Amino acid sequence: MSADTDAADRSSLLLVDDDAAFCRVLTRALERRGFAVTSAHSSIAAQQAAGADPPEYAVVDLNLAGDSGLLLIPGLLALEPATRILVLTGYASIATAVEAIKLGAVNYLPKPADADQIVAALAATGGAAGAAINQRPLSVNRLEWEHIQRVLRDNDGNISATARQLGMHRRTLQRKLAKRPVRT
Amino acid sequence: MSADTDAADRSSLLLVDDDAAFCRVLTRALERRGFAVTSAHSSIAAQQAAGADPPEYAVVDLNLAGDSGLLLIPGLLALEPATRILVLTGYASIATAVEAIKLGAVNYLPKPADADQIVAALAATGGAAGAAINQRPLSVNRLEWEHIQRVLRDNDGNISATARQLGMHRRTLQRKLAKRPVRT
DNA sequence: GCGGGAATGCGACAAATTGCCGCAGCCGAT
């Protein structure tokens, strides 16, 4: 689609994800789409890379080992307020999506997402109310997931406390969290 | 119980939802929590009410008949930029959540949500600084029950259709309905 | 009136999930 671009005028993009394999694949895909990709596998490495050369775009995975990718957002924006940050996560929930946007991310996508979706999300304009309203109610499982994520956040990730508030067994909550969010 | 007598020191809140019954219940609950509630059942009515007297808070349902409640957000903020808007919807999705926050809502909750959650969400600070309000979230069972009842009502009591939308087995839904409504 | 399609209630049995142990490791406060 795009005209041939020399390395000079490519947009710089910082990819942060602790899954090395996923990172490699996505890096290649994004490079093919005209970005100059730098990747980091930890929050700290990401901070360093950004400090050396603040990127125009960033794609951040939420569940990095250690601290949440959420905390990375203000850090990146502090270095360069114009950075367009996309949050990408396998454990998507409305609660973290809301938080990410409030912190300044331009978009939020659940994994799996392909490179085209990612590029589109990075480019998305803030003002356009293009989101169509879903016609179906959430499935009970999905609603449960959303609720759990919300309460878990309110409890700062404390699983025991969350289980208590939710009236479910701690072991059960652990098992539910280990799974992926349900689709539909 | 009329609310027009002691509205002086209460915070004004505009509730926009086309479900009259839901509106009544929530209005009462919010009034008990110290808000001066005005309700509107359509986007247009909401605009008029806000135009006459811009509220401090707003709770907006997304799927209003006609146009999306999403479009109401910029409208309300144009009248009064300090309005704290909470989006509340039975058809929650990450995409609309992202959009709502980008448009300036302070929070986004899937229905069903109880009044305590709503108040907490309205009060939530923009950043990661935690709000120390002690709210007791609904148990997952309770949440599931509320959601089932809501969807069942949307489907005019059709159990088969409800089960399909909820992604659960019809037999399971039958069994759940046969049981007592769960408490807390 | 009759056949088709869809809903409903319910029994039975297998599959999956949950509740409930227990244990060991890790902090942070005393």
Place this chain on the structure above:
DNA sequence: ATCGGCTGCGGCAATTTGTCGCATTCCCGC
């Protein structure tokens, strides 16, 4: 160094769900 709380996880029994089948009933179009 000790106590208490949180975490991850294995294992096993109890409970819940998924899946089928079947008999009814209701509604619609022919």
